[in-house]
Amino acid sequence: MIPTEFDYAAPESLDDALWLLGEGGEETRLLAGGHSLIPLMKLRVVVPTKLVDLRKVPGLDGMQREDGSWRIGAMTVHSELEHHPDLGLLSRAASTIADPQVRHCGTIGGSLAHGDPASDLPAVLLAAGGSVSAQGSGGPRTIEAADLFKDYMTTSVAPDEVITAVHVPALDGYGYGYQKFNRRAEDWAMVAVCALVYARDGVCEDVRVGLTHMASTPLRATAVEEALRGQPLYAGSIAEAAERAADATNPPGDLNATPAYKRHLARVLCQRALTEAAGLS
Amino acid sequence: MTATEAAPNGAALHVGRSLKRKEDPRLITGRARYVDDMTVPGLLHAAIVRSPEAHAMIVSIDSSAALAREDVELVLTGQDMTDLESPLPCAWVPPGTEIANAPHWALARGQVNHVGDPVAIVVGTDRYAVVDAAEEVLVEYESLPVIVDPRAALADGATLVHEDLGSNRVFEFSLGGGDVEAGLAEADVVVQREIVNHRTSGAPIEPRGVIADFRAGSLTIHSSTQVPHFVRLFLALQLGISEERIRAVAPEVGGGFGAKLQFYGEEVLLAYASRRLQRPIKWIETRSEHMQVAHHGRDQIATCRMGARQDGTITAFHVQITADLGAYLMLLTPVIPVLGAFVMGGCYAIPNVRTDITGVFTNKMSTDAIRGAGRPEATHMVEVMIDQLASELGMSPPAIRRKNFIPKESFPAEVATGVVYDSGDYHGSLDKLMGKLDVEAFKREQAELRGRGIYRGIGLSTYTEICGLAPSRIVGPSGLGLQTGLWESAMVRVHISGAVTVYSGASPHGQGLDTSFAQIVADRLGVDPEVVEVIHGDTGTGPQGLGTYGSRSLSVGGEAIARATAKVAEKAKAIVAHELEAAAQDIEVSGDRFSVRGSPDHGMSLAEVAGAAYIPENLPEGMEPGLEETTFYDPENFVFPFGAHAAIVDVDGETGKVAVARYIAVDDCGPAVNPMIIDGQIHGGITHAIGQALYERVHYDDDGQLVTGTFVDYSLPSAAEVPMFETDRTETPSPSNSLGVKGVGEAGTIGASAAVTNAVIDALRPLGVTFMNMPLTPMRVWEAIEEARGGVPA
């Protein structure tokens, strides 16, 4: 519960942050809200020698609509997402993260960079087809959500890169549903399912389904999407499609949830999320 | 003259009112001082090297790297402390039993027996440095086979925790009355179930902490404990110094729940190292350490058989408990299941009741008292079994209870287990509870929810428990075998200003007793509770006492205070009578003065009385100056609070998740001193039990590794997981003390787990599930539903 000794810097520009990151090597870590990193340091699972705090770096905040998508600064905290009137699914998902204290500290950039498959926002970004802007020694680049999550707590953001912003398609006209299953309100998702549905005349023209904690990374439930896309939207078609929610998943088990139970939950939650997204509940 | 007679003859001004808690401003504004808030010049810090193995021989310990650090002053291992007088104590053994015990040293000697078993202590100049240095102490272990299942531990050829003992069986003990086999033979229906009360943690918000400061031949120890007087006594025995050379202080203590009713090895280690270095040393437990090595509770598996005649009359109840005691016997470890056995008959007139207990060693942390200590387990068994029986007989849960309640007229009632229940009105509390239920609305909502896949159920629990831990005559060395007396002491000092200081041997740590005590004193001396200060938890200022646990501090400690206050009031009356030339028996406390009966203007305030007592120009002939009194109080009997609880739960038929929709509790702890504080204790108690029923579980894997080592995995419920509690009371005075009060700190926990469990089973009956054990986690409920459907959970 007490971390090892480490140095700390709070640079005031992105360039300084990048320089500190490059100079420190592997053992240097960025610090955003600290609500994933600090607990791991206290358990001595992660042992950085230096933390580079992003809180004074300008340009990492704010939320703007740019054409068809939202640009969200990496240091935007969950509570800002939660209380934004126009973010739809992202707002809903953010409102289910832990408790108000965590939501006032944890950031969207930190959550995505951390790559915990039990976190709420990664699957939302994946389902919405978003991306992140990252800046490193090699200059700026864009990483599509589909390329971001590599393995358990492993992302394609390089150790010397900073996520500066997150881009989430606005998906105007889509209905959405979010179903998070946990034992206590403050817990991480045992399983969560997010759904986005675009319907016209009772037919599902587009559907995206994201799965949380059903593998070592967030997943798209492509089998569900394929089963429902182009179909009339009603309880029966949704139920049938949701039956495929656990296809091609590999959920990690623990004391409170075996893989079998998680697969069952994924199907139940998928049906509920789709029903919600289709406006049928 | 008893304290009641000394109370004002008019209505009590303060007792019975929901005064805001005196302790809250300092707690809410962060001004309370816990052990970790304290420092002493020259303070050193300690960290403990703990075993990562559940069972192993210690091959070697290399402390050289740690010792080479500049910031390290001392490293001690078990071999360095062979001059300790004795192993850690087990102070209460069930009477007349042979106990197999293995020495439990503050630091392991040669062998570790559970994860977290302390192997070395590192003392240094910096709190952070000692944690790093502890990692540099290299311990080589040779793993031994591990045994975690208490039933398997009893089998022939099982891995032995303590090889020398030749068995993992610690003791066998039976308590009961009548003839259970004959009673069961007489029954028309016998129900048998295996009931599990799984392992839990006390998990107070403040972990433990110790500062030991040995100087000039005396030791001052600050410890986050419920029992500073025990700490003083046992440290004296361990260190071989006499008791009066030790001052033990429990400063603000952030909850205990039984986990701090213990004498811990860390207390010895800090004192020992401080004596060695002649420097003050601090150790603060981390949450991870607390989950590993603060004693756990429960962990009993019981085979229960309950028999009844067709009309619902219960003829016998037999319980065979296998109690997992962990690796060592700590302060009260073996007696915990015994405490439950006393009330195994619950609120019922069951002629034949017997509890057979087998205590077992395993490679886990010791179990000991956690809130309720034995009585939640027993209540859970009785109350779940009676519902199982009711369903077998086709009776309703309230009807079977009413059929078997000990009637109000029978009190004091000696029950089959040999104890005498002091007072009770079980019909009264159940009737009041049923009046609040609105069964029609329940049925309507149940039907409506069913359409949405939600299964609503209702469960009852009517409990009584045994608390107010005292009667030295009953529990002491020649009674039930506790190696001490169990009374309480109090001193009441009136200052010349008229302010009052009360010194209590109780050691409250969140129960609001500063306020309740002040209310009792204020009424008896005609002062505002604001001017009554309550000092406790310090063997230096309250030399005698036995601490706070077992719901004892109001009925034993409060009564002692009432009696000391009565003595002060007596003296005050004599002074007033003398000053006003009236007869002492005509002086009464009326409002804020001592006055002559019938002429309230003719009187003196307590400050005026104190002035006369401390400037003794005109005291009655022969009277000593001053105004303070001391009492020791040892009651005649325990007290037996009781109540009726109902839980209404909603189970999601697809996911198995349980939500508590309503919780209604009617409790009886005698006349309320402060109703708001009682509600608070009940709220916390119920939450604790909902935690056990639905969320919390200490779990070890087969290798003896603790799986639930943080608050992420050990799921304490929060306010979001519990409903608004609906509480009410009945007030049946106890004849055991003049206040008529019974304990309430554990009552909620004792009553509630069965209500929740019965409610979940009731909810699941339409799905074919007729019985389940805690913890009722979503997955376990889902698995039970699948199994009842005939499907095997894939």
Ligand SMILES: Cc1cc2nc3c(=O)[nH]c(=O)nc-3n(C[C@H](O)[C@H](O)[C@H](O)COP(=O)(O)OP(=O)(O)OC[C@H]3O[C@@H](n4cnc5c(N)ncnc54)[C@H](O)[C@@H]3O)c2cc1C
């Ligand atoms: C009790 C508790 C409960 C929680 N429950 C949930 C929950 O239910 N759902 C959920 O989704 N989350 C939950 N969290 C996690 C919380 O949302 C974290 O705050 C979040 O996941 C990480 O964000 P952060 O800003 O705190 O990142 P930090 O902890 O500061 O950093 C996390 C990692 O990301 C890296 N990093 C941070 N920012 C950047 C950046 N801009 N560019 C590159 N790398 C970066 C850091 O170096 C570090 O490796 C919980 C946390 C706690 C403490």
